[in-house]
Amino acid sequence: MSFHIPEHLIGLTDEEVQRSHQKFGYNQMKQIEKSSWIKLLFDILREPMLILLIIIAIIYLAVGNYGEALFMLAAIILVSGISFYQDNRSQKALEELEKLNEPLSRVIRNSKIVEIPTHEIAVGDLCITEEGKMINADGKIVHSNDFSVNESSLTGESFSVFKDNTSEDRQVYNGTSTVSGLAVFEVEHIGKETKLGKIGESISAIKDEKSPLQKQIEQFLKYMAIIGVTVFLLVCAVNYYHTRNIVDSLLNGLTLAMSILPEEIPVAFTTFMALGAWKLMRDGIIIKKSNIVETLGSATVICTDKTGTITENSMHLKAVYDFRSDKVFNDQQFNDESVSELTQYAMWSSEPVPFDPMEKSLHQVYGETQKVDLRPEFEMFHEYPLDGKPPMMTHLFKNEKGERIIAAKGAPEAIINVCQLSKEDQSKIRKEIDEFGKQGYRLLGVAKSNFEGDDFPKKQQDIQFEFLGMVVFYDPPKKGIDEVFRKFKEAGIKIKVITGDNAQTAKSIALQSGIRGVSDPVNGDEISHLSEEELMKVVDQKVLFTRMFPEAKLRVINALKKNNEVVVMLGDGVNDGPALKAAHIGVAMGEKGTEIAKAAAAVILTNDDLGKLVTAIAAGRRIYTNIKKAVQYIISIHIPIILTVSLPLFLGWAFPQIFTPVHVIFLELVMGPTCSIVYENEPMEKNTMTQKPRPMSETFLTMRELIISIIQGLVITAGVLFIYQLTYRNGGDEDMTRSMVFTTLIFANILLSFANRSFYYTMFESFRNKNNLLIYITLGTLGMLMIMLYVGPVTQFFKLNSLNLNQLLTAGSAAVISVMWFEIYKLIKRTFNSNKDKI
Incomplete structure (x- = not known):
């Protein structure tokens, strides 16, 4: 919106801004704390795994095992390093998101209009606010034009209040929204000193609710912690009963506790969500909270506004219908004298400084077609803002001679209702409305x-009023929008169009955009008269909702939620705010969306490309699937470690301490990066966007998935313990048995990380999805294993023996058999499902 600064509005100078910041601070509710590396490190050192490592290191030092103590120290540094890297990566991603989420504010400084981050607003600044914008500080109006504000966030009253610099109350407040016009206000209070800030101090203490997935993971970890403590005590007791050695008993118990603790899961969850949101940000999709990524993958219904969301919001004046001559004039005939009065009054009924695309178009046509521009001579002295169902607005202008212009425009039905027209004339106009509506045109009636x-x-x-005619706008669907809606349909996501436009226009645009089932629309008035039960049925069956006002939109969203749908609401206007806030995921347009819409939304599409929402939903599904893969991998590989450490002790086998803490920590160091770095980087499987959305109520691991992971772990355990017994019975001593068992487990771990890349496609099909990190970590793991087996001092430290080729092949064969059965299972499952689909 263009705004000419009045000469008396100079604003602060750069020096005055600096002094104001020094005296009053910045426009923030609280000082944003950046996580320093010291704080990050301190948080890491409180992790259970690190605490266990430190305890074991202290025990080794106490008994004089300095080599093991040094290894534990190295492990502490390495585990801390991995955690620090992951936390730092997540923190940086979240900080980048935070920066993008902060709105910009327009202020007058040094007699120029500049855009600044909202936190930089200073006391004394002259802030500009206009229709659709949030007010970001408290102050008093010094200049205004047709300005009204909604203060419901403070007062609870939903109606708008008109104010100007002569009003008794000329105060504006942080957190309120501009409904119409424009105002310049001088900032008096910022941050926690604002009216909202004082209320907000108590609100800021309220913590954000955790997502269902977070709660489920925390519950799972609690169970594992209880199991870990129980088994730790049991192992300590059994070992002490056999050996009467307290140090060995503690080390055995701690070894098992380390093997049980799945501390990789919360790290993986945080990393996946934060990096997922950061990657989407690079694609032009701003996610305000990283756990929204999880919900995106569960979306079952998308409610979309029409104008600016499905359409380009270009609003080109395509034609005018002149009532007196009963003729339609196209955009090449606007200079015709017959339509001069109609185009004039259409412009006069618009805002003097237009910001709506239709009003900008009307001002432009007026300027191009009128011989004399009367705008400088007339001043608006009274107005009726947009209201009514359907809505209309009226502006009253006068010049120095006292001549008046009274112009109205609005929904054609609203203008017809305020004009004294015969039934025949009304019928004639409605026929034109239908004809234009069928072509997808947007219509406004004009009267004087x-x-x-x-x-x-x-x-x-x-x-x-006297009816003059109609102005006809065309707002075409965005290019490629039909392909976007086809992808949503393939993904099992329903589409609902919720618009303030008339039925014919909305239906035509919906059909042009590839949306089907719009032949029987329902309008806002009908919605408001339905009972809760009736509305739940209607929103399930209908696709097109027309002549919708904010309260009706909100009712539709809430009814869909009661139908157990996961609702995504797309919008860009002020009147979309309540629905955007109420939906599970509100999505606002970044370029043409109002600030109120952006503030209410959880997701912002920076370039207004609806196709980006397909990307976001696909990312949500990919991340959720990859978290499950990581968790299933962790469960499956922990089982053989736990059982290999505990069963020889409980069953009284020859070598009860086959693994010591140094072996378990090595396995943990391999598993950590695999689950949190490799699986996070795993590409989306090709069938991801052809599956039905995941129900929100579904646990992150179903019983069936958990059983599969447990079976995977038990089969690997069987293979590892088979090698244990085979080596022992063939005369192997403790070091040789340990070497064979350890090598088998490492091979099985590598194969499992490849097998669990997909629970649908085979390992060999998954190779088509490039994931270079998996290759690097696999090669790194094999390299370390070779060093442990064949570099003398390292081999002795880990109490291993070098293996010959035959022994390596034996260990490898056991690993292949214990993991690769799952590939056969996947093939059988797919064949069975495809045959089932054919029946």
Whole structure:
């Protein structure tokens, strides 16, 4: 919106801004704390795995095992390093998101309009606010034009209040929203000193609710912790009973506790969500909270506004219908004298400084077609803002001679209702409305009045108007929008169009955009008269909702939620705010969306490309699937470690301490990066966007998935313990048995990480999805294993023996058999499912 600064509005100088910041601080509710590396490190050192490592290191030092103590120290540094790297990566991603989420504010400084981050607003600044914008500080109005504000966030009253610099109350407040016009206000209070800030101090203490997935993972970890403590005590007791050695008993118990503790899961969850949100940000999709990524993958229904969301919001004036001549004039005939009055009154009924695309178009046509521009001579002295169902607005202008112009525009039905027209004339106009509507055109009725005197009625609908005609706009669907909706349909996501436009126009645009099932629309008035039960049925069956006002939109969203749908609401206007806030995921347009819409939304599409929402939903599904893969991998590989450490002790086998803490920590160091770095980087499987959305109520691991992971772990355990017994029975000593068992487990771990890349496609099909990190970590793991087996001092430290080729092949064969059965299972499952689909 163009705004000419009045000469008396100079604003602060750079020096005055600096002094104001020094005296009053910045416009923030609280000082944002950046996580320093010291704080990150301190948080890491409180992790259970690190605490266990430190305890074991202290025990080794106490008994004089300095080599093991040094190894534990190295392990502490390495584990801390991996955690620090992951936390730092997540923290940086979240900080980048935070920066993008902060709105910009327009202020006058040094007699120029500049855009600044909202936290930089200073006391004394001259802030500019306009329709659709949030007010970001408290202050008093010094200049305004047709300005009204909604203060419901403070007062609870939903109606808008008109204010100007002559009003008794000329204060504006942080957190309120501009409904119409423009105002310049001088900032008096910022941050926690604002009216909202004082209320907000108590609100800021309220913590964000955890997502269902977070709660499920925390519950799972609690169970594992209880199991870990129980088994730790049991192992300590059994070992002490056999050996009467407290140190060995503690080390055995701690070894098992380390093997049980799945501390990789919360790290993986945080990393996946934060990096997922960061990657989407690079694609032009701003996610305000990283756990929204999880919900995106569960979306079952998308409710979309029409204008600016499905369409380009270009609003080109395509034609005008002149009522007097009963003729339609196209955009090449706007200079015709017959339509001069109609185009004039269409412009006069718009805002003097237009910001709506339709009003900008009307001002442009007026400037191009009128011989004399009367805009500088006339000043608006009274107005009726947009209201009514359907809505209309009226502007009253006068010049120095006292001549008046009274112009109204709005939904054609609203303008017809305030004009004294015969039934025949109404029928004629409605026929034109239908014809234009079928072509997807947006229509506004235009009328004039000769009202005299200053005793203006309270409602504009009480003024007598003369119908002049209609202005016809075309707002075409965005290019490629039909392909976007086809992808949503393939993904099992339903589409609902919720628009303030009339039925014919909305239906035509919906059909042009590839949306089906729009033949029987329902309008906002019908919605408001339905009972809760009736509405739940209607929102399930209908696709097109027309002439919708904010309260009706909100009712539709809430009814869909009661139908157990996971609702995504797309919108860009002020009136979309309540629905955006109420939906599970509100999505606002970044370029043409109002600030109110962006503030209410959880996701912002920076370039208004609806196709980005397909990317976001696909990312949500990919991340959720990859978290499950990581968790299933962790469960499967922990089982053989736990059982290999505990069963020889409980069953009284020859070598009860086959693994010591140094072996377990090595396995943990291999598993950590595999689950949190490799699986996070795993590409989306090709069938991801052809599956039905995941129900929100579904646990992150179903019983069936958990059983599969347990079976995977038990089969690997069987293979590892088979090698244990085979080596022992063939005369192997403790070091040789340990070497064979350890090598088998490492091979099985590598194969499992490849097998669990997909629970649908085979390992060999998954190779088509490039994941170079998996290759690097696999090669790194094999390299370390070779060093442990064949570099003398390292081999002795880990109490291993070098293996010959035959022994390596034996260990490898056991690993292949214990993991690769799952590939056969996947093939059988797919064949069975495809045959089932054919029946």
